Amino acid sequence: MGRSSGGFRRRARADRPKSQIGSVCNVSSEGHVVTYVVTENCIKCKYMDCVEVCPVDCFYAGENMLVIHPEECIDCGVCEPECPAEAIKPDTEPGLEKWATLNREYAAKWPNITTRDTPPADAKEWDGVPGKLSHFSPVSHDEAAPAKMAECASEVVK
Ligand code: SF4
Numbered sequence: 001m002g003r004s005s006g007g008f009r010r011r012a013r014a015d016r017p018k019s020q021i022g023s024v025c026n027v028s029s030e031g032h033v034v035t036y037v038v039t040e041n042c043i044k045c046k047y048m049d050c051v052e053v054c055p056v057d058c059f060y061a062g063e064n065m066l067v068i069h070p071e072e073c074i075d076c077g078v079c080e081p082e083c084p085a086e087a088i089k090p091d092t093e094p095g096l097e098k099w100a101t102l103n104r105e106y107a108a109k110w111p112n113i114t115t116r117d118t119p120p121a122d123a124k125e126w127d128g129v130p131g132k133l134s135h136f137s138p139v140s141h142d143e144a145a146p147a148k149m150a151e152c153a154s155e156v157v158k
């Protein structure tokens with residue numbers, strides 16, 4: 001299995017300990033599988049404090065946001081208070097359906113992240129800005145990194 005720099009890696013679900021798959025602790029009394037989801041305020045903030053505390057490494061990284069894999073999250077809740085942007089919520093909160101869908105879709109497309117990387121320089125300026133969904137990037141962290149490096153190199157050349 002390959003691991004690239006900055007704590008990013010591609011991971012097969014089979015890598016997870018069997019004891020963590022389908023854990024009974026993430027089933028609500030109604031039988032609904034509870035998970036945590038990353039919501040709008042992560043976009044362009046992406047502080048990444050959350051990845052350091054997740055016991056099952058279930059965060060996945062896009063260019064300007066992280067998402068949680070709903071079938072890997074064991075609903076421990078440890079990441080929720082760690083997020084400086086207060087972007088992590090239990091999916092039992094009303095109105096989070098579109099974020100649950102987005103987390104599920106992009107957790108299947110983006111690389112796994114296990115260690116904190118450098119947050120965007122302007123993260124604080126974006127914290128709390130409404131309507132950030134329009135700034136969401138579907139590009140994965142892997143794809144964005146070479147483009148950013150080329151951009152920096154051209155700035156240096158100028
Ligand atoms: S700590 Fe919060 S803002 Fe930062 S990457 Fe995690 S969910 Fe996003």
Ligand code: SF4
Nearest residue numbers: 054073074076077079
């Ligand atoms: S609730 Fe627990 S398992 Fe789920 S993403 Fe947060 S730290 Fe990881």
